[in-house]
Amino acid sequence: MITAMMVTGVLCALIAPSTQKIFMPPDARESESSYWLEQGRRELQEALEQPRLTNKAKNVILFLATVWMGITALTAGRILKGQKKGNSGEEESLVWDRFSNMGMLKTYNLDRQVPDSAATATAFLSGVKGNYLTLGVNGNVKSQDCAASLQRENQVSTILEWAQDAGKDTGVVSTAQVTHATPAALYAKTPYRYWQCDAAITRAGPDALPCKDIARQLVEDNPGRGMKVIMGGGRQEMGAGQETDVKQKCVRADGRDLVQEWREARASEGASAAYLTTTEELRNVNARDTDYIMGLFGDLHVPYELDRDRSGAGTPHIKDMVKVALQRLKRSDNGFFLMVEGGRIDHGLHHGMPHRALEELLAMEEAVTETLQGVDLEETLVVVTADHSHVMTMNGYPARGNDIFGKVMNEEDVSDHLPYTTLMFTNGEGFNYTWNGTEVIRRNLTNVDTTDKDFRPLAAVPTYKGSETHGGEDVAVYANGPMAHLFHRVHEQSYVAHVMGYAACIGPYSDCDRPAHKTQYKHVNNHNHHHDDDDDDDGDEGGKYGGKGKYGKGVSGSGGVVVSSGAVVLWWCVVVSRLLW
Numbered sequence: 001m002i003t004a005m006m007v008t009g010v011l012c013a014l015i016a017p018s019t020q021k022i023f024m025p026p027d028a029r030e031s032e033s034s035y036w037l038e039q040g041r042r043e044l045q046e047a048l049e050q051p052r053l054t055n056k057a058k059n060v061i062l063f064l065a066t067v068w069m070g071i072t073a074l075t076a077g078r079i080l081k082g083q084k085k086g087n088s089g090e091e092e093s094l095v096w097d098r099f100s101n102m103g104m105l106k107t108y109n110l111d112r113q114v115p116d117s118a119a120t121a122t123a124f125l126s127g128v129k130g131n132y133l134t135l136g137v138n139g140n141v142k143s144q145d146c147a148a149s150l151q152r153e154n155q156v157s158t159i160l161e162w163a164q165d166a167g168k169d170t171g172v173v174s175t176a177q178v179t180h181a182t183p184a185a186l187y188a189k190t191p192y193r194y195w196q197c198d199a200a201i202t203r204a205g206p207d208a209l210p211c212k213d214i215a216r217q218l219v220e221d222n223p224g225r226g227m228k229v230i231m232g233g234g235r236q237e238m239g240a241g242q243e244t245d246v247k248q249k250c251v252r253a254d255g256r257d258l259v260q261e262w263r264e265a266r267a268s269e270g271a272s273a274a275y276l277t278t279t280e281e282l283r284n285v286n287a288r289d290t291d292y293i294m295g296l297f298g299d300l301h302v303p304y305e306l307d308r309d310r311s312g313a314g315t316p317h318i319k320d321m322v323k324v325a326l327q328r329l330k331r332s333d334n335g336f337f338l339m340v341e342g343g344r345i346d347h348g349l350h351h352g353m354p355h356r357a358l359e360e361l362l363a364m365e366e367a368v369t370e371t372l373q374g375v376d377l378e379e380t381l382v383v384v385t386a387d388h389s390h391v392m393t394m395n396g397y398p399a400r401g402n403d404i405f406g407k408v409m410n411e412e413d414v415s416d417h418l419p420y421t422t423l424m425f426t427n428g429e430g431f432n433y434t435w436n437g438t439e440v441i442r443r444n445l446t447n448v449d450t451t452d453k454d455f456r457p458l459a460a461v462p463t464y465k466g467s468e469t470h471g472g473e474d475v476a477v478y479a480n481g482p483m484a485h486l487f488h489r490v491h492e493q494s495y496v497a498h499v500m501g502y503a504a505c506i507g508p509y510s511d512c513d514r515p516a517h518k519t520q521y522k523h524v525n526n527h528n529h530h531h532d533d534d535d536d537d538d539g540d541e542g543g544k545y546g547g548k549g550k551y552g553k554g555v556s557g558s559g560g561v562v563v564s565s566g567a568v569v570l571w572w573c574v575v576v577s578r579l580l581w
Ligand SMILES: *[C@@H]1O[C@H](CO)[C@@H](O)[C@H](O)[C@H]1NC(C)=O
Pocket: 436, 437, 438, 439, 441
């Protein structure tokens, strides 16, 4: 009896959530000076030998970690990656940590200090900043101002159009709806990101009626209809919903099935098209012999990586979507532009659930790793960035190797002597204080499993469901490949589109005489006239690098943009977690 109680007690102590796992550093030599002296020397050498590629980018790959690629998410995601291997985690690297160049981006919208995903995506895809909640339009258009958005001069062209004008194949892969803010910024012009289906416009009133919903812009207009690969969620907005119990967010009132219309339009052009809704269909599609591929893997978004059905009838990993997209796009002789968005990192955070969000981040990282193996970095610009941050922070003085979802066990440091989690939010659903008759107190987490995927850390200010807000601090941008070194300091977010366009010689930068073959510039001992002052400020990029005053050149016309050997692969791997709301 007593033995049984003891055994039970020991077992319970072992599995009790209050006993936290501490992961160990992978290299025991790190307590020796020599370890760090050697490590630093190696890294210096790498920096000194860092080549700069100054040829025309054949491919531009942009990974966009939408929402939640704030610095905190990157650090926490890196630690999670290491801890999943059984290590302490802090010493781990995410694949983009080793990219050759990086910078910081200012994410504000023209009318907001803290931005939304629509205006930020407009900035990094068109090179022009706009107002909160607007897509594909400049600062003359305020949210929901339909009339202003319809004026041609207020509409901006995006890298999707630049790439198509240059004869490149284009595509988008997202885990959010294909009509959600980030993908929509590629092709839609609208004063309000939530006008994803016609019913939303009708609800907005008569002034909104002249505006076309985002789903229709995708299938009816250029450049949306010209995309060779469209993958994500969003069957509901497209009028092709399947799930009976799914939440009704934007159901078409016009009864149109835009997927069917898209297929018929492709057939009438004599092109082959495939429409996919499951992992099995994705596996079986012949990407080497199909002109157009549309995959819609959710009525709303594609399910979270932690929740998805992994069977053939279920939904794919973002990596598998990217693989098929690349198979299709790499067939293009002129190169391609692909944007990949990890769209649910954002959602996990809006719901105050770090575990879900960080697993999405690592899923996107796998997609980046896989992509790097399949492209030639001497002809492919790969950019990884985020649209904005979130209000999650990493706090306390947890022990090295402490579970990243675990608790800070330094209760003596805080005045209420209660444990708290390393990851916490300044606002969100995790708000949880009570009044005990004399004082405001917070939940005692001692016996709570804070590593659960549904656990919500404490938030200082309460929000409505799924409405934890974005954060306003800068985000990082990482780059590899031709012209990666043009990311070198703090930039406006809109600068990203300029670097991609310049690297690939498309859009405003299509007047370009750089060779497509590899030209290497090493900044220590091999200066050339294009880069004779790389340490100085870059206030005049156009003059310095291009020499032909290309900025501001009209890009709407499709004539004259010839990128002979350029395959522009613009991969926006947007780990942009979508705005949930
Ligand atoms: C309320 O909490 C405070 C701090 O833990 C404690 O000192 C006080 O006794 C509590 N009051 C009641 C009525 O439980």
